Amino acid sequence: MQNVVKPSAHRLYPGVIEKRRSRAWRMHHQLCNEKYKNDVATNESWFYFDASQGVRDIYYVRSDGLSEEVNKIARNYLHPVAVLVWVDVSTHCKSQLHFVEHGSTITSRYYIDHIIEPFIKYDNPRLFAGDTQKKMTLHQDSAPGHATKVTLSYMKEKKIQVITPTE
Structure with a gap:
């Protein structure tokens, strides 16, 4: 029987826990002081269209009949x-849902062109009318495409307040 290597997952090491606590401090203060009314929380997620979650087991069955024991010979990660x-x-x-094109990589340029610009153009005026747009604060995770200098300088140029990864 073959051993299958379990794919690595995110682990909460003490350093990661401390980093999350320190980054969430500003958001915590805004929520406690009821200054959250102009905050926008963003996130992205994968949705899979089958129940297998991409893991399929392959079994070996003899053609001359069912054996007493069915042997699993491999695990296929499709x-x-x-x-x-x-x-x-x-x-x-x-906001409206923004679908990311199949096969594309979320770089800072893709994030700005296909997600942030449509958000500023269509969603932001609808969510925040008038001068409220100037007080809006964007809260996003620290994914590489979100936290690059290019993305943060673009936000500063467009006068969008962002809770940065260092805050």
Whole structure:
């Protein structure tokens, strides 16, 4: 019987826990002081269109009949049909869903062109009317495409307040 190597997953090491606590401090203060009304929380997630989650077991069965024991010979990690969706939510409303193109990599340029610009153009005026747009704070995770200098300088140029990964 072959041993199957379990794929690595995110682990909460003490350093990661401390980093998350320190980064969430500003958001915590805004929530406690009821200054959250102009905050927008964003996130993206994968949605899979089959129940197997991409893991399929392969079994060997003899053709001359069923044996007493069915042997599992391999585990196949297939890539099922999936879609990456980005959305933002505030106390005012939620934005439209932004579907990420299949096979694309979320670089800072892709994130700005296909997610942030449509958000600024269509969702932001609908979520925050008038001068409220100037007070809006964007809360996003620290994914590489979100936290690069290019992305943060673009946000500063467009006068979007962002809770940066260092805060």
